[in-house]
Amino acid sequence: MPALTPHLEAQMVARLTAKDFPAWADTAAKVGHCAHPVRLHGTSTTIDAATGEVLSTYSSADEPLGVLHVRCGNRRESACPSCSRVYAADTFHLIRAGVIGGKGVPEDVADNPLVFATLTAPTFGLVHGRRNGRKCRAFTPKGIPGICEHGRPTVCHAVHDDQDRLLGQPLCPDCYDYTGHVIWQWWAPELWRRFTITTRRHLAKALGVPQSRLPNVVTLQYAKVAEYQHRGLIHFHALIRLDGPKTDTGFAPAPGGATAALLTRVVEDAAAAVRFDAPRLDEDDRVRRLRFGTQLDARPIATRRRTDDPDRELVPEQVAGYLAKYATKSASDTLDADNPHWQRLRHAIDDATERTDADLHRRRIPRLEHPYGLLGKWRHMLGFRGHFSTKSRRYSVTLGQLRRARARFQRRLAHAHRDGTPLDVGDLNDLLRDDADETTLVVGQWVYAGSGWDTDGDAELAKAAAARAREYAAWRAEKKHHNR
Ligand SMILES: [Zn+2]
Ligand SMILES: [Zn+2]
Ligand SMILES: [Zn+2]
Known part of the structure; x- marks a missing residue:
């Protein structure tokens, strides 16, 4: 986490003390504390494909903050x-x-x-490297000690730790x-x-x-x-x-x-x-x-x-x-x-x-x-x-299949919440079966309303919450491991 500027800190305090903080926290939790969620306005209607009956409707206006937040889905750790x-x-x-x-x-x-x-x-070209704590010796293929034509040494005897800024740097950039x-x-x-x-x-x-x-x-x-x-x-x-x-x-x-x-x-x-x-x-x-x-x-x-x-x-x-x-x-x-x-x-x-x-x-x-x-x-x-x-195509399941399975799971979870019924998670493999046998259609109208939280302070809060959730999950896994 970057050092908090007074400005950022003020934004975070404003959020934490705002009247709608519970609504915000609820929204942030729903997107797993995504750092830059996408905001959408709109409605969707779930229709039985066979009979045309409207099974349910959903509107972003019903969300606590009046807009639907969706995960950014970014692959990169530094982004989200x-x-x-x-x-x-x-x-x-x-x-x-x-x-x-x-x-x-x-x-x-x-x-x-x-x-x-x-x-x-x-x-x-020779670069500084780390060979399991041994001397750098800089990936030198023949290891002839000496001086290059630019007057720089062609060998390095240092032991670099994994935070060393020299790692990967050429011994002589002009030879590289x-x-x-x-x-x-x-x-x-x-x-x-x-x-x-x-x-x-x-x-x-x-x-x-x-x-x-x-x-x-x-x-x-x-x-x-x-x-x-x-x-x-x-x-x-x-x-x-x-x-x-x-x-x-x-x-x-x-x-x-x-x-x-x-x-x-x-x-x-x-x-x-x-x-x-x-x-x-x-x-x-x-x-x-x-x-x-x-x-x-x-x-x-x-x-x-x-x-x-x-x-x-x-x-x-x-x-x-x-x-x-x-x-x-x-x-x-x-x-x-x-x-x-x-x-x-x-x-x-x-x-x-x-x-x-x-x-x-x-x-x-x-x-x-x-x-x-x-x-x-x-x-x-x-x-x-x-x-x-x-x-390759037949290696295993695809990321798309896993994503669709998660969407189906979340849909069932939402239904269970709404109806107050316990969720039958059933066999995950069942969820993983692809959409071929889905009998409902989802028809929606959505407008992109922007991305990211309102302020940088909100984004920092979401990231901090995501980090806490991760620590908690690690702690639980550790405990489970010890109890075995
Ligand atoms: Zn995200
Ligand atoms: Zn070195
Ligand atoms: Zn050189």
């Missing part, structure tokens, strides 16, 4: 702690379901080989290949795409089937997230699962011989083999051959039924939690995002954009036809244009 937690929880559940089943995903999915892989970026860095980041999604193709090719070879026949034997499912490192490059963390051939219901068991050990080897080989020759920025530029970094990690994941390699096993909850956490971070959320290195990266993007613009002009081609035509639009992401978390 509350909504980002919902997003992280949903991501956690969908990733977990793909590992051990549940949420409508059959438990048999846990029999199929599963690997957790981290694909890194290569080095573009900023253009190469930006170009790699721009093509990272293409490297990932090639990785999935290469993995399938290696898989066909390992299983001794022609590539064209591979889908009849196995299919590859994955969930991945991108994570920024201090040096401003992204890593991909991915869960990669080997299923049997494609079926209507999905999740066919993997055939014998398709083990986690085999998948691990295939993933490692494929990641090391991926290459992409990046197009040039302009005619003065050179072609760069892009690949993933050599720090590649792939290991099987243990479940109840998987016992491939006990030494390298990961627990599904760990992995799902790990991926969910990274899904709520973005470039600006990383420690000290305004550091000199990241500023230089943005300059490098500006330079590349300038060259691209000149090239466009010279060749008289439209912006979209230039491979770097849109780079400038992704400056705030340090040139990464991919999605932060993606999954």
Whole structure:
């Protein structure tokens, strides 16, 4: 929380002592203390699809504050702690379901080989790093101590803690290949795409089937997230699962011989083999051959039924939690995002954009036809244009399904409140079944009335309440854990 200015404090006191504080608190609680809720005016009517009978009507005018507040739904923790937690929880559940089943995903999915892989970026120059408390030594590939041509040392003997502002900073910014860095980041999604193709090719070879026949034997499912490192490059963390051939219901068991050990080897080989020759920025530029970094990690994941390699096993909850956490971070959320290195990266993007613009002009081609035509639009992401978390279609449930299930649950909860009846939560899987069998229509007319709370003081109060709710949940979980 930022230091409270007198102005902010006055706003908070005004809210806390206002006559309508209970109405405000009620509203804030309903949106889970979202920091920037969307305000809507309007009505909606629920109609029985078969008979046309009006089952209920709802008007925002009936809300305590006379307007409907809806969660902002922002993925990023820095934007809205509350909504980002919902997003992280949903991501956690969908990733977990793909590992051990549940949420409508059959438990048999846990029999199929599963690997957790981290694909890194290569080095573009020596940076200060942290190697489990050992000396920095700055990712030095050959470790030759000395002085660079700019008169700066090429080795660092410091031990950096994880709050150190030097982390990720180049030992010599003038030696660092900023253009190469930006170009790699721009093509990272293409490297990932090639990785999935290469993995399938290696898989066909390992299983001794022609590539064209591979889908009849196995299919590859994955969930991945991108994570920024201090040096401003992204890593991909991915869960990669080997299923049997494609079926209507999905999740066919993997055939014998398709083990986690085999998948691990295939993933490692494929990641090391991926290459992409990046197009040039302009005619003065050179072609760069892009690949993933050599720090590649792939290991099987243990479940109840998987016992491939006990030494390298990961627990599904760990992995799902790990991926969910990274899904709520973005470039600006990383420690000290305004550091000199990241500023230089943005300059490098500006330079590349300038060259691209000149090239466009010279060749008289439209912006979209230039491979770097849109780079400038992704400056705030340090040139990464991919999605932060993606999954293949049949990996598990979707975020949409989880959201719709929650909306259905809240609707039932509201009905139960209104009618004074106890809520039959029933089977969550029932709620997760998609809308196909819904028999009611909701017809509404809504007008956007703005977003955010009335004052910054209100927003701070909501955030503080969200933080308290989180502490309370952690305390309860801890207590439950001790009582076991
Ligand atoms: Zn929110
Ligand atoms: Zn260092
Ligand atoms: Zn230098």
